[in-house]
Amino acid sequence: MEESPLHAFELHDLIPLVPAGVDISINKAVILMWVIVGLVAFLMISAAAARKLVPGKLQNMAELIVEFIRGIILDTMGEAGMKYFPLIATLFLFILFANLLGLIPGSYTVTSQIIVTAVFAVGIYGLSLVLGFSLHGMKFLGILVPPGTPGWLLPLMIPIELISQLARPISLAVRLFANMTAGHVILGVLFGLAISGGLLIGWLPFAFTIAMNGLEVGIAFIQAYIFTVLSCVYLGDAVTLHGHSEHAH
Amino acid sequence: MPQFESHFFSSLIFWEVLSFGILFFLLYKYAFPGLLGMLEEREKKIKDSLDQAERHRSEAERRLKEYEAKLATAAKDAEALLAQAKERAQRLMEENEQRMTADAERIKGDATREIETERRKAIQDIRSQTTDLAMMVAEKVVGRALTEGDHRRLADEALDALAKSYQSRN
Numbered sequence: 001m002e003e004s005p006l007h008a009f010e011l012h013d014l015i016p017l018v019p020a021g022v023d024i025s026i027n028k029a030v031i032l033m034w035v036i037v038g039l040v041a042f043l044m045i046s047a048a049a050a051r052k053l054v055p056g057k058l059q060n061m062a063e064l065i066v067e068f069i070r071g072i073i074l075d076t077m078g079e080a081g082m083k084y085f086p087l088i089a090t091l092f093l094f095i096l097f098a099n100l101l102g103l104i105p106g107s108y109t110v111t112s113q114i115i116v117t118a119v120f121a122v123g124i125y126g127l128s129l130v131l132g133f134s135l136h137g138m139k140f141l142g143i144l145v146p147p148g149t150p151g152w153l154l155p156l157m158i159p160i161e162l163i164s165q166l167a168r169p170i171s172l173a174v175r176l177f178a179n180m181t182a183g184h185v186i187l188g189v190l191f192g193l194a195i196s197g198g199l200l201i202g203w204l205p206f207a208f209t210i211a212m213n214g215l216e217v218g219i220a221f222i223q224a225y226i227f228t229v230l231s232c233v234y235l236g237d238a239v240t241l242h243g244h245s246e247h248a249h
Numbered sequence: 250m251p252q253f254e255s256h257f258f259s260s261l262i263f264w265e266v267l268s269f270g271i272l273f274f275l276l277y278k279y280a281f282p283g284l285l286g287m288l289e290e291r292e293k294k295i296k297d298s299l300d301q302a303e304r305h306r307s308e309a310e311r312r313l314k315e316y317e318a319k320l321a322t323a324a325k326d327a328e329a330l331l332a333q334a335k336e337r338a339q340r341l342m343e344e345n346e347q348r349m350t351a352d353a354e355r356i357k358g359d360a361t362r363e364i365e366t367e368r369r370k371a372i373q374d375i376r377s378q379t380t381d382l383a384m385m386v387a388e389k390v391v392g393r394a395l396t397e398g399d400h401r402r403l404a405d406e407a408l409d410a411l412a413k414s415y416q417s418r419n
Contacts, residue, residue, distance in 0.1 A: 010251040013260075023256070024263045033268040041275040048283030053291060066284045085285070086277040093276070094269055110265075115258045119265050181252065 005188035009112055009181065028108040029116070036097045036110065044093070065093070072229055077236035084235055087127075091120065092228040099180060099220030103213060111223075112180040114173065121173035124231045132238035143241060172230055179223045183216045380404040 015026040047062030055063055069089045073081040095111060102109025110116050132140040144161040145154065190212060193205035384400040 006251055011254070011257050017260075022259055022263070024260045026264075027257060027260065029257070029261060030264040033264050037268045037272045037275075040272055041280070044276055044280035044284070048280040048287075051283055051287055053287075053294065055287075059287075062280075062284055063288060066281070066288060070285075070288075086273065086281050089281065090269065090273045090276050094272060112252065113257075113261055114252050115261050116265050119262055177252070181250075 005185045005192065008184055008188055009109075011108075029110050029113060032098070032101060032108045032110050035101060036094060039101075040093045040097050065089075069228065072225075072232055076229065076232035077239060080239060081232065081236060084232075088228060088232060088235075091124070091231060092224055095120070095176070095227050096221065096224035099224055100217065102180065102184070103216055103220065109180050109184060111176055112184060114177045117176040118169075118173040120176075120227070121169040124172070125169035125234060128234045128238035131235065132241065135239060136241050140238070140241060143237065168230075168234055172227065172234075176223050176227050179219060183212070183219055187212055187216065376408055379408060383407065 011027040011029055013025040013027055014031075017023070017025045043058065044062055047058045050056055050059040052059060066089065069092055070082070070085065073085055073088055077084070098110040098116075101107055102112065132143065136142075144158050144165070146157065146161065149157050187209060190205045190209045194202045194209060196202070197205060380401060383404045387400060387403070
């Protein structure tokens with residue numbers, strides 16, 4: 001049986017739901033989202049409920065994640081960024097669990113859907129714009145002029161900075177989507193080879209599948225981390241605006 | 250690619266926003282305050298412990314310095330005391346020596362004077378006894394020819410001659 005390596009990304013409406021003309025039918029990706037919410041909420045809330053000074057395994061793991069995200073925020077945004085900790089932490093956990101759960105054979109990688117990563121990316125970038133304008137007003141447009149730019153360079157710098165700004169949400173969305181898709185395509189191709197190769201030669205691509213799966217676990221972590229760090233950087237840029245307000249505080 | 254099938258976009262966006270919202274709410278309400286609070290509490294406890302250890306250390310250091318200073322003072326005091334005692338002993342010894350020298354000197358002088366006096370007295374005694382003896386002998390030899398005064402004069406002369414010869418011999 002020959003299968004397209006992209007077969008794994010296909011969605012099918014399992015329960016059709018079209019209230020008021022909007023299609024919100026339940027499919028595999030939606031179910032995986034529910035699983036993510038349930039799993040993350042259960043793990044984190046039960047870890048927080050323990051509240052022991054000397055933590056157990058679950059609390060230790062949860063604290064590790066919290067400490068990790070706090071480190072990212074403090075590095076990129078400083079102490080003022082801790083206000084956004086719940087948002088950043090939820091984002092990280094959602095993406096991390098989406099990436100990891102997708103590696104379980106037979107499940108679905110939510111983050112391999114471009115629309116899912118795009119919603120996150122546009123949401124974060126949109127939030128950074130809202131924060132920037134509400135904190136700095138029209139001065140926030142200064143983000144298009146890097147500090148120390150001579151006046152005669154402005155006609156050149158502003159379009160370049162504008163493009164780099166617009167590239168932010170796009171690159172954020174595409175990076176995660178492409179990494180998740182590519183990893184699963186490679187896994188699919190290797191596994192297809194293992195099936196069609198038979199016992200005689202098929203063990204080789206099958207061994208690669210196992211190795212690739214290990215690599216994919218690493219990539220799941222790294223991509224969640226990168227997405228989180230870049231989100232922090234974009235939010236931090238908006239909050240501090242060339243680091244001006246950081247000096248003002 | 251199946252991911253670009255726009256048929257699923259509306260459903261995915263809706264459920265993603267809803268799921269994320271629910272997860273955010275749950276974690277924001279029930280997980281993060283506890284976890285962050287726990288971390289802060291532990292951080293505070295560790296910091297307090299370190300602070301306390303630091304305080305104890307500086308206290309111990311201060312005490313050590315204090316004791317060292319006390320020890321140094323005591324050593325200095327002892328040294329001063331020793332020096333004082335030595336000086337006093339030296340002075341006493343010198344005084345004693347002086348006094349003893351003076352005593353010895355005085356005793357020696359006394360003894361010399363006494364010896365001299367005794368000697369003189371002895372010589373006087375010998376002389377007078379010799380004179381008496383000589384007179385007795387002369388009386389026996391010469392009879393009563395010479396007077397008492399003559400005897401004495403003659404004896405003295407003889408003795409003087411004797412003494413002179415004795416002195417010149419020495």
